[in-house]
Amino acid sequence: MSIQIPRGTQDILPGEVELWQYIEEKAKDVCRRYNYQEIRTPIFEHTDLFQRGVGDTTDIVQKEMYTFADRGNRSLTLRPEGTAAVVRSYVEKKMYGHPNQPTKLFYTGPMFRYERPQSGRMRQFVQFGVEALGSHDPAIDAEVLALVMSLYEELGLKNVKLVLNSLGDKESREAHRQALIDHFKPSIGEFCEDCQNRLDKNPLRILDCKKDRDHPLMSNAPSILDYLNEESSSYFSQVKTYLDQLGISYVVDPTLVRGLDYYFHTAFEIMAEGEGFGAITTLCGGGRYTGLVEEIGGPSTPGIGFAFSIERVIMALKAQEQAIPVAPKLDCYLVSLGDAAKEKTVELLYNLRSAGVSADKDYLDKKMKAQFKAADRLQARFTAILGDDELTHGVINVKDMETGEQVQIELETFIDHIKEKTLGGK
Ligand code: HAM
DSSP states (O other): OOOOOOTTOOOOOTTTHHHHHHHHHHHHHHHHHTTOEEOOOOSEEEHHHHHHHTOTTSHIIIIIOEEEEOTTOOEEEEOSOSHHHHHHHHHHTTGGGSSSOSEEEEEEEEEEOOOOOBTTBOSEEEEEEEEEESOOOHHHHHHHHHHHHHHHHHHTOOSEEEEEEEOOOHHHHHHHHHHHHHHHGGGGGGSOHHHHHHHHHOGGGGGGOSTTTTOHHHHTSOOGGGGOOHHHHHHHHHHHHHHHHHTOOOEEOTTOOOSSTTEEEEEEEEEEOSTTOOSOOEEEEEEEESSHHHHTTSOSOOEEEEEEEHHHHHHHHHHTTOOOOOOOOOSEEEEEESHHHHHHHHHHHHHHHHTTOOEEEOOSOOOHHHHHHHHHHTTOSEEEEEEHHHHHHTEEEEEETTTOOEEEEEHHHHHHHHHHHHHTTO
16 A cells, blocks of 8 residues: 555645745745844754643643654654744843844744644644744834735735734733633533633633634623733733834734733734635734743743744635746756767756756657657747757757747857846846
8 A cells, every 4th residue: 555645744746836935935035124034943842842832721732742752752742833942942042142132033844733634724834933032112013013914915915804912911811810710610511621621720711712612601701901901001002003003904803812822912813814715714823922931941031923824825825816926937958869969968958057047858868859848848948959960060959939939059159148048148
């Protein structure tokens, strides 16, 4: 029996990968303009990092992690998200001591969650995310949101909706937490087992429960916005004012909770609206965190960031039939006739490539006609034809595949000729 790809993973083949590269390049370009620098962290970390960082009561930690013991019997976990790992590195490498503050980082790479796979929900997916560490300024919340919204706009994504909430500071959260306990406790028996466990540990999680979503107590649960103290409320107002100033529209949803434990103050999700997108509509999630750096052993430092998966952006682009970049065409294909000519094309090909031209030739001893077909399939801009006869006379035929025009040129000038025609002499 042949071996198949694991559930919830995918191969990204040529033809599709160009779209990935396009999105990744656009995202990196926006980060460059916003002055965020790339960080690369390992794909696995000590399990403890995510237990402490993401939170013990979250679905991610309780149900979705790929955790294993290595040969030295250490518990390791394939990263389910990027923030905890970036913060671990920030603390370990003492980035907080660097003169350039805040520390503004971006990352991209595979993340792993053992979830029930469906369209837009994978077990291995690629996140693109940013983290800005070390600033309490609400303007940086607006900057992070502006970054991702600009990126979506530049990718041509339409109908995206920014949903915003404030989860308040510690004091506001504590008041809200108590209100939630008082609200749910009398009827907690009607809720799922997970929610019953969450009641004392983290009642906010109950609001995020998929099973009990329709329970009547959900719709009139105490809203965090009613429990924000003055400082939290003013912080939230400032974030909104900055967004208004930048012309970034948003809706406030006091039920937005997020699936990770580290958030305080600003929390947000960006949703894809519109037909054909399917059941999963969250493109991006993020927010502000205060205790995470301390939890991981660093000095008390605030941070804010977001992450989205490239898979979901691709789904959204496809659902709205956005024009998608196609595979780049080949500059030149070399066709040969005769043994001496065939040998010569090896050298010509090498020289073309060294000169910056994308080029290829036949390696399957195909007849001339089949070589031309291959050039067509690769959509070569030029086809160069070399026979033993031409070789003896030091010439080569070059056919412009767009106009059909064919010229004979000196072999000596061939590389420069193609370079000039395709790269404009660059
Ligand atoms: P998250 O909401 O767990 O947040 O995930 C962020 C995004 O990752 C989601 O909105 C979605 O685009 C994508 N995603 C999550 N799970 C899957 C999956 N199974 N398949 C495909 N895509 C998925 C975080 O991960 C936080 N670290 C975000 C953050 C950064 N907060 C602050 N900084």
